[in-house]
Amino acid sequence: xxxxxxxxxxxxxxxxxxxxxxxxxxxxxxxxxxxxxxxxxxxxxxxxxxxxxxxxxxxxxxxxxxxxxxxxxxxxxxxxxxxxxxxxxxxxxxxxxxxxxxxxxxxxxxxxxxxxxxxxxxxxxxxxxxxxxxxxxxxxxxxxxxxxxxxxxxxxxxxxxxxxxxxxxxxxxxxxxxxxxxxxxxxxxxxxxxxxxxxxxxxxxxxxxxxxxxxxxxxxxxxxxxxxxxxxxxxxxxxxxxxxxxxxxxxxxxxxxxxxxxxxxxxxxxxxxxxxxxxxxxxxxxxxxxxxxxxxxxxxxxxxxxxxxxxxxxxxxxxxxxxxxxxxxxxxxxxxxxxxxxxxxxxxxxxxxxxxxxxxxxxxxxxxxxxxxxxxxxxxxxxxxxxxxxxxxxxxxxxxxxxxxxxxxxxxxxxxxxxxxxxxxxxxxxxx
Amino acid sequence: xxxxxxxxxxxxxxxxxxxxxxxxxxxxxxxxxxxxxxxxxxxxxxxxxxxxxxxxxxxxxxxxxxxxxxxxxxxxxxxxxxxxxxxxxxxxxxxxxxxxxxxxxxxxxxxxxxxxxxxxxxxxxxxxxxxxxxxxxxxxxxxxxxxxxxxxxxxxxxxxxxxxxxxxxxxxxxxxxxxxxxxxxxxxxxxxxxxxxxxxxxxxxxxxxxxxxxxxxxxxxxxxxxxxxxxxxxxxxxxxxxxxxxxxxxxxxxxxxxxxxxxxxxxxxxxxxxxxxxxxxxxxxxxxxxxxxxxxxxxxxxxxxxxxxxxxxxxxxxxxxxxxxxxxxxxxxxxxxxxxxxxxxxxxxxxxxxxxxxxxxxxxxxxxxxxxxxxxxxxxxxxxxxxxxxxxxxxxxxxxxxxxxxxxxxxxxxxxxxxxxxxxxxxxxxxx
Numbered sequence: 062x063x064x065x066x067x068x069x070x071x072x073x074x075x076x077x078x079x080x081x082x083x084x085x086x087x088x089x090x091x092x093x094x095x096x097x098x099x100x101x102x103x104x105x106x107x108x109x110x111x112x113x114x115x116x117x118x119x120x121x122x123x124x125x126x127x128x129x130x131x132x133x134x135x136x137x138x139x140x141x142x143x144x145x146x147x148x149x150x151x152x153x154x155x156x157x158x159x160x161x162x163x164x165x166x167x168x169x170x171x172x173x174x175x176x177x178x179x180x181x182x183x184x185x186x187x188x189x190x191x192x193x194x195x196x197x198x199x200x201x202x203x204x205x206x207x208x209x210x211x212x213x214x215x216x217x218x219x220x221x222x223x224x225x226x227x228x229x230x231x232x233x234x235x236x237x238x239x240x241x242x243x244x245x246x247x248x249x250x251x252x253x254x255x256x257x258x259x260x261x262x263x264x265x266x267x268x269x270x271x272x273x274x275x276x277x278x279x280x281x282x283x284x285x286x287x288x289x290x291x292x293x294x295x296x297x298x299x300x301x302x303x304x305x306x307x308x309x310x311x312x313x314x315x316x317x318x319x320x321x322x323x324x325x326x327x328x329x330x331x332x333x334x335x336x337x338x339x340x341x342x343x344x345x346x347x348x349x350x351x352x353x354x355x356x357x358x359x360x361x362x363x364x365x366x367x368x369x370x371x372x373x374x375x376x377x378x379x380x381x382x383x384x385x386x387x388x389x390x391x392x393x394x395x396x397x398x399x400x401x402x403x404x405x406x407x408x409x410x411x412x413x414x415x416x417x418x419x420x421x422x423x424x425x426x427x428x429x430x431x432x433x434x435x436x437x438x439x440x441x442x443x444x445x446x447x448x449x450x451x452x453x454x455x456x457x458x459x460x461x462x463x464x465x466x467x468x469x470x471x472x473x474x475x476x477x478x479x480x481x482x483x484x485x486x487x488x489x490x491x492x493x
Numbered sequence: 494x495x496x497x498x499x500x501x502x503x504x505x506x507x508x509x510x511x512x513x514x515x516x517x518x519x520x521x522x523x524x525x526x527x528x529x530x531x532x533x534x535x536x537x538x539x540x541x542x543x544x545x546x547x548x549x550x551x552x553x554x555x556x557x558x559x560x561x562x563x564x565x566x567x568x569x570x571x572x573x574x575x576x577x578x579x580x581x582x583x584x585x586x587x588x589x590x591x592x593x594x595x596x597x598x599x600x601x602x603x604x605x606x607x608x609x610x611x612x613x614x615x616x617x618x619x620x621x622x623x624x625x626x627x628x629x630x631x632x633x634x635x636x637x638x639x640x641x642x643x644x645x646x647x648x649x650x651x652x653x654x655x656x657x658x659x660x661x662x663x664x665x666x667x668x669x670x671x672x673x674x675x676x677x678x679x680x681x682x683x684x685x686x687x688x689x690x691x692x693x694x695x696x697x698x699x700x701x702x703x704x705x706x707x708x709x710x711x712x713x714x715x716x717x718x719x720x721x722x723x724x725x726x727x728x729x730x731x732x733x734x735x736x737x738x739x740x741x742x743x744x745x746x747x748x749x750x751x752x753x754x755x756x757x758x759x760x761x762x763x764x765x766x767x768x769x770x771x772x773x774x775x776x777x778x779x780x781x782x783x784x785x786x787x788x789x790x791x792x793x794x795x796x797x798x799x800x801x802x803x804x805x806x807x808x809x810x811x812x813x814x815x816x817x818x819x820x821x822x823x824x825x826x827x828x829x830x831x832x833x834x835x836x837x838x839x840x841x842x843x844x845x846x847x848x849x850x851x852x853x854x855x856x857x858x859x860x861x862x863x864x865x866x867x868x869x870x871x872x873x874x875x876x877x878x879x880x881x882x883x884x885x886x887x888x889x890x891x892x893x894x895x896x897x898x899x900x901x902x903x904x905x906x907x908x909x910x911x912x913x914x915x916x917x918x919x920x921x922x923x924x925x
Contacts (some may be wrong), residue, residue: 138898139898139899139902141895141898142894142895142896142898142899142902143899145599145892145895146895146899148598149598149599149602149604149892152596152598153596153598153604156594156596156606157606159591162588164584164585164588164853166580166581166584166585166852166853167577167581167852167853170581170847170852170853172581172585172852172853172854174588174589174871177831177832177833179865179866180832180833180865191903191904191905192902192903193903194899194902194903195899195903227902227903263865263866264866278714282710284722284861284862284863285866286863286866286867290716305918307914307918308911308914308915308918311907311910311911311913311914311915312911314907314910314911315905315907315908315910315911317907318905318906318907318908319905345907345910348906348910349906349907349910350904350906351904351905351906351907355907392883393883396881399609399879400609400612401609401612401877402879403879403880404879404880404881404882405879405880405881405882406881406882406883407881407882407883408883408884409915410884410885410886410888410889410915410919411882411883411884411889412896412911412912412915413911414896414900414905414908414909414911414912415602415882415884415889415892415896415912416880416882417896417900417908418895418896418899418900418908419892419895419896419899420598420599420602420604420882420884420892421596421598421599421602421604421882422604422606422880422882423880427877429716430716431716431718432877432879433611433612433695433877434611434695434696434717434718434877435718435877436876436877436878436879437878437880439606439878439880441873441878444868445833445859445864445865445866445867445868446868446869446871446873447831447834447835447836447837447864447868448835448836448837448848448854448855448869448871449828449836449837449838449839450836450837450838450839450843450847450848450852450853450854451824451825451838451839451840451843452840452842452843452847452852453842454842456842457842457843457847460577460581460847460851460852462574463573463574463577463578463850463851464574464844464846464847464849464850464851466570466571466573466574467571467574467575467578467626467627467850467851468846468849468850470571470574470624470626470659471623471624471625471626471627471659472623472782472783473623473747473750473751473783473846474750474780474781474782474783475743475746475747475749475750475777475781475783475787476747476750476846476849476850477846478743478746478747478777478780478781479740479743479744479746479747479844479845479846480844480846480847481743482739482740482743483740483743483841483842483844486737486739486740487842
């Protein structure tokens, strides 16, 4: 990791730059896949599954006995862990439920807002080397709490046609059985357009490789909503003299092992920490199976020394990290001043991995600086908040003139008349 | 308006189809404008302002005396109307404020979520024939309630260099003075990238013509968030035998006058209403200054007669209208069953125009079927909901094994170690 001491403000921009993502070279390929899936449905899915996943079978649904097999393969230890994580995720997301509040804005004018679940949602769970059953928990639990009627899962099978048992077990544990063996851009197409086998959904969630990301981006321009724009995972750690270098090094490495394009940043005003943490990283790196990935991610990562806490905070807010770890003496004081971040971890005993898996917060978070304008996935992501209003004749007498005057000023006379014809009627009644 | 009686379910899709929007022919032009604004800033803005708006001056800021002039030009009647509307919008959006709730998901594991305002937001207010000061109210009031630090308005000037007094008065009334005389795709570019004069923002709100829409779409792919995908405005009206045909006709026309691409749909199971409403529309149409626009919009609009209330409800939920008016005897019962809509108007005395202007609900709503997955603009649109967590040593003892087991199952060993190094430390303390 590169150490940068007291950088000038003018250099912050380049210092905090993310690895640039260029998906454009895959675009024509992804558009072709989407086009074929839209027009030829399951037939196209079968062709792409064979070509990209080496999956030869003619069907995509998971059968009842596959869930049973998975159940037998998952250890009791992992089952208990999934149960605790699921309970915590459920408890935290349940607290995000919004009560309907009626407001009488003017006497006789009643307005309210109600959360209504998105009827059909699609969850994409990547396969490949690591089975991301944690992502399934993070997406399916709020979808269930929201009350989504159809929760459709797509995940790529291995060449043997199997889905990793931890993913199947988790789906079964949650009571979700609409799970299809299909991955890549073709899975996104299937969810966006629907095929003979796979139901069409209104919103697609979940991470994926560059083709999945690109496919999500394209279908989002065509009317299917997506969770949020994607980018490589990242963490920023703020440390002061109370920080434990062993903990910090482990936190930085846990982000770095995600992928070679992950980014980790340490910001501090405590100079002595820098060398110690760097040595500690080198030491711990040796013990990691994914050390090559982590090492490459560390190449474009930085430790930044700044003059004081104010500058540290300023840099963090400018960077807008997906994850922010506050390894400081008074994390509550710092947390109050955080303007831009996806999720914040306070104090020395709150590693990011707790939130990645089991504390209860969601791990689907805005990367790439999107934390400036986007929130992470929450119960909100699975509902629409529909507004309602009801106006009594008395209410329209109280509000009508205002509407008429404003509509006339905007030169929308039919808007005005929709009120006027009612006011005339009401006044007729009152005098009748 | 075309009357369609008892259509087969198989024909619903084509019956409910929206006018197709093809923005692609403007795309290269809009990309060029954005490129120039990004690279040449104010200089490019000046060139485009001259070319597209006929605006020749070298500056874009609104000066103090222009607000004074506007204040003198706006009638007291309109000022009162704006005051009542603003108070109602404020009251309703204030009720959307979320309290921070701490949840202890496991003993010693505390999670919470906090709404933090988006620091910089940009509001685009169209100019042209009608001065949409109502849109300014709908966007600026929740931005202010949310606590956004920089609220930047762009709106195109007339050839004389002036902005409509109602817009300037509304901005001044709300205490917002960062208002720039610039419109079109170049305004969206200025907000997305920043120029010498115009500050860069993180999220852009507001309606506009096809170039504005396209520019918003493009910058949203580059990292600037936008309020929602755009489409022509639309209303669906459900009517039963208690409905007043004069009211219904006025409601349908108030939507139709928006633009030739507006869509209005009436759905009912009460056959006698159809002819009466059609005659009433013809009658009222004559009285409208924008009758040519409304007539064209009515050409691609429909009245649909269905067998019963269940089918009516089914069709409405399939259509997912931006606005839904329930002109029925028991609107509360119907409202409970609405799954897909942007905003719902209950009963005979609740015209859509009340919500367009002054009842308190937001009028920036999902069109084009996006109500299936998107909500309208609300206080939520101007905040990020950042999650926080703090774990005590005891909490990590309670949660740590779960994280370790799950991380190991996902083959992310550095994630596991971030917990393990802390657990070792805590156990050392406890035994030390």
